[in-house]
Amino acid sequence: MALTPMMQQYLEIKKQAPDAILFFRLGDFYEMFFEDAIVGSRELEITLTGRDGGETERIPMCGVPYHAAENYISKLIDKGYKVAICEQVEDPKASKGIVRREIIRVVTPGTVIEGSLLPEKDNNYLVAVSEISPNHYGMAVSDLSTGLFQVAEMVGPGALDSLLDEIARLSPREFLSPATFPQQEKVADFLRLLPTTVLTVLSDDYFAFASAAQTLKEHFAATDISGCLANTALCTSAGCLLRYLLETQKRQLTHITEITTYSPQGFMILDSIARRNLEITKSLREGDKKGSLLWVLDHTKTAMGGRLLKSWLEQPLIDAAKIEERLDAVEELVNSLMLRQEMGEALKHVYDLERLTARAAYGTANGRDLLALLNSLNKLPGLYGLLRQTQSSMLKRIYGEFDTLEDLQALLTSALADNPPVSLRDGGLIREGFHPEIDQLRTAARDGKAWLAGLEAREKERTGIKSLKVGFNKVFGYYIEVTRANLNSVPDYYQRRQTLANAERFITPELKEYESLILGAEDRLVELEYNLFVEIRNKVAGEVSRIRRTADLVAQVDALLSLAEVAYRQGYSRPEICQDGIIQIKEGRHPVVELTLGAGGFVPNDTYLDNGSERLGLITGPNMGGKSTYQRQVALLVLMAQVGSFVPATAAKIGIVDRIFARVGASDDLTSGQSTFMVEMFETKQILDHATPRSLVIIDELGRGTSNLEGMAIAQAVIEFLHNKLGCRTLFSTHYHELAELEGLLPGLTNYATAVKEQGNEVAFLRKVVRAKASKSYGVHCAKLAGLPGEIIQRASQLVAQLEHHQQATREVVAGKGQVAAGVEEQLTIFNETKDELKEEILALDLANLTPLESLIYLDKLQKRLREQ
Structure with missing residues (x-):
């Protein structure tokens, strides 16, 4: 069929x-x-x-x-x-x-524009990547809901890592790629870590230079995009992205007015591991905003301000002058309570100018959208007046560039009805007095309805039919309805229109005349209002560049105000920004933990790191002593300072950091079949491959997924590599408290420990980091706190005592202070027979150039040889 x-x-x-x-x-x-x-x-x-x-x-x-x-x-x-x-x-x-x-x-997931489908303080990113060569990539990113369109180029030996770091930062809802790109093992593993990103594979013709350039030229005909067109990587990624948008949306995207080029190297680099472990915008436990740094700092009043503040946290600055400019603005707002309050009040009623304007340009904005835009525009002159009072360079610049858009405000005030309907085809969109024909049609419709209102009473009196009714439906129009029992009383001038089971419907010449007047006026009125509204909306769309520029300035004010508000409430202080590599923090607090615990619940700590004699802080102490919190705290304070925020400390001097690495904890990666230990090794390799002397590295425990001997060997080898080869500022915490013996052997290493108070069998963790080295791990005590059965705690304590006694006896034997047991004597004899050979072999090793993995392999071979002997 x-x-x-x-x-x-x-x-x-x-x-x-x-x-x-x-x-x-x-x-x-x-x-x-x-x-x-x-x-x-x-x-x-x-x-x-x-x-x-x-x-x-x-x-x-x-x-x-x-x-x-x-x-x-x-x-x-x-x-x-x-x-x-x-x-x-x-x-x-x-x-x-x-x-x-x-x-x-x-x-598609990356092209949603409806405000009701989008989180208001999150961008909805769509990303496209073009691969020019294995070490050369172009990336384009857009947010269709706001009109954002950016491009970046990654080139050189670390290009792929840089690209993946940037994609991790953006966490796009949709990712456009040529077929070969996600087939790379490293890319495939990475994309598995972005579960909310939808991969869309496109054919190669989307990435062809000629067609990409043509697409860009046609859309940006009035904009200078010569720089993008001259760069193959930028052109192909941007052309692919724009073509995809045009093909899916099937209309001109007039709100995308410019291409912004940026370089990830212009900001502090944070890889996906650091972003996750530092909980910058999402908490590790729940994966949402609560419990993150953004949760602490976001007191923004507008959606634009919230999105901008989030992007600031994701891209901290490395330019000292730009950091100081933001800090000056925040300081001015911190010190001016009245200005802060009045600005906050003005911003409270500003809606999402970026997305409202985008919908106007897109052709989907309704009457209530334009009313929200008008209400926002009404607040701009007041905000402009407040900016006039400011003194800091950033706020003065914002004032100088601020456009109050009073012409648009005047147009919308005169044109829009006070309470327009959602539908554009229901009438009631245009204000009375804006257009003479609309006023005439409304009067005609109103007069006709007033006549109709009295018709029923007049006809009842004229005909004597008390049950007579006047009604209306869309098929037959207006009518007079008479029941069958009263048909004998119907006048001759009534004309039958419709027959029902129990009644007849009629029309009169006079009613027909008014029906034509009313319905004609209403139809014409709806059509005219619709056409006028579209004209007004198009005028708004024609000013999209001006509105977006003002929206960006409003967002900057909002983000600065939020940082100032949090600084004032939480007692943060202004950090000193320097280039000498020193990180010195007095009484620093973890911003998230402090807020969670409440006033007075957090124990502050000092920090000192530099690029010289104190470049590596080795922290030992019990697992619940606060080592991890302390390390993350230092990293977050550095990040906050370079965002331009005040920091939770009584004083802070921050030597600018180019990258923060945070290897904190680990778990099995079940999706790729990697064990905890392999995840640790992978994350450590990322640090060793990319850290520079200007970086800040925090490593919280290393080597837990293997034997104590191997774990300690790897930890020491990594410490030596960081200290000798990289020279980066590092906080390295470990449960191998034996590594504290490295102080003195490594001139830039300093021992720290989390303080513990012992009184009898009771142990208290003081959460204080002090210049010392720990001698115990207090693991059994931690197990007790966790609630393990008393029988297990008692047995574990006995085993610890036995093991400590055995270790002490072994140390005495090696030192010649005790009687050599037969087994130990035999082992030492074997060692003596081979010591010369081993000595020569070990002395021949080029330790300075051995990687941690190579050290581990050699140690494993040595262990096997000794066992065989």
Whole structure:
């Protein structure tokens, strides 16, 4: 059997979006058919039905109401699907045969623009990558909901790592890639760590230079993009991204007005490991904002300010002048309570200017969107007046560039109704007095309805029919309804319009005249209001560059105000920024833990690191003594200072850091089959490969996934490499307290320990970091605190005592202070026989150039030889 014409039309349209679920408009519903229906019913939890389509079996089918489609689309997008929206593009009344339909838009995870589907303080990034060579990449990133469009180039030996770090920072909802790129093992492993990112593989022609350049030239015809066009990496990635946007959105994207080029090297670099472990924007435990640094610092009043503050935390500055400029602005706001409060009040009523303007340019903004824009514009003159009072260079610059957009404010004030409806086809959009014809039509409709209001009473009196009613429906218009029992009393001038089971409906010449007047006025009024609204919306869209620039300035004020508010409330102090490599913190506190514990609950600590005699701090002490919190605290304070924030300390001097590495804890990576130990080794390799003398490294425990001997050997080898080869500022905490003996052997290493108070069998962790070395790990005590059964605690204590006694006896034997047991004597004899050979071999080793892994391999071979002997 042949498919019906409608099913044939469906399948032809489906070919245009094979990787998307097709929402096919039929009347008041979007229908899904075939495989799309099966997937849609499962994912949306709606009933799967069937439809006769010309085949022997019924075609699977399900549908959703068109007026509620946004909620269903949101669910599918959240699950990583794409949705192609197919609409009727001609009036069914005017068409002959089947109504023409077209896909008007493909909604993908990276192209969502609806504000209700997006977190207001998060960007919705779409990223495209082009690979020029194994060490040369281009990356383009956009946020369609705001009009952002940026490009960056990564080139050189570390290009791939730099690219992956940047993608980790952006955490895009969708990632566009050529087919070969995700096939690389390193890239595939990386993408598995981004579970919320949808990978879209595109054909090679998307990345062809000629077509990419043409796409960019056509869209940015009025903008100078010569720099992007002259760079193959930038051009191909940007052209691919723009083409994808144009093809999915099927309209001109007039709110994307410029391409911004940036370099990741212009900011502090934080790899995905450091971002995760430092909990900058997401907590490790829950994976959400609460419990992160952003949670502490974000007191922004606007969505734009929230997004900007988040980007500042993700991209700390390395330019001292720019850091000082932000710090000056924050200090001015900290010291001016009235200015801070008045600015906060002004910002409180500013809506998302970036996304409102984007929707206007996109053609989806409704009356309430423009009303929100107007309410925001009404607050700009007040904010501008407050900026006039400022003295710091950054706030003065913002004042100098600030555009209050008073012309747009005047247009919207005069044009928009006070409470416009959501729909653009319901009328009531335009303010009275804005357009004379609208006022005339409203008067005509109002007068006609006033006449209608009295018609029923007049006709009842004229005809004597007490049950007579005047009504209206969309099919027959206005009518007079008379029950069958009263038909004998109907006057001759009543003209029959409709027959019902128990009544007849009539019209009179006079009613017909008023019906034409009212309905004609209402139809014309709705059409005229719609057209005028679109004109006004287009005028707003024409000023998209001005509005976005003002939105960016408002966001900067909001972000600075948030940093100042937190600094004032929490008693933060201004850090001193320097280039001499010194990190000196007096009474520093962890910003998140401090807020969680409440006032007075956190024990502050001092820190001193430099690039010379105190470049590596070795921290020993019990597991629950606060080593990890202390290390992260130092890293976060450095990061905050370079963001331009005050820091939780009584004083701080921060020598600028180019990168922060944070290897803190570890767990099995089940997705790639890697053990805890291998995860540790991989993360350590990342540090050793990329750290520079200007970096800050924090390593919290190393070598736990193997034997004590090997673990300690690796930890020591890594310490020596960091100290001797890299010279970076490092805080290295370890449960191998024997490594404290390295102080004195390594001139730049300093011992620290977390203080412990022992009183009888009771142990108290003081959370204080002091210049000392620990002699115990207090593991049994930690097990007791965790609630392990008393029997286990007692037995563990006995075993510890036995092991300590054995170790002491062994040390005495080696030192010649005790009687040599037969077994020990035999081992020492074997060692003496081979000591000359071993001595020569060990002396021949080039230790300075041995990697930790090579050291471990040699140690393993040596151990095997001794066992064989």
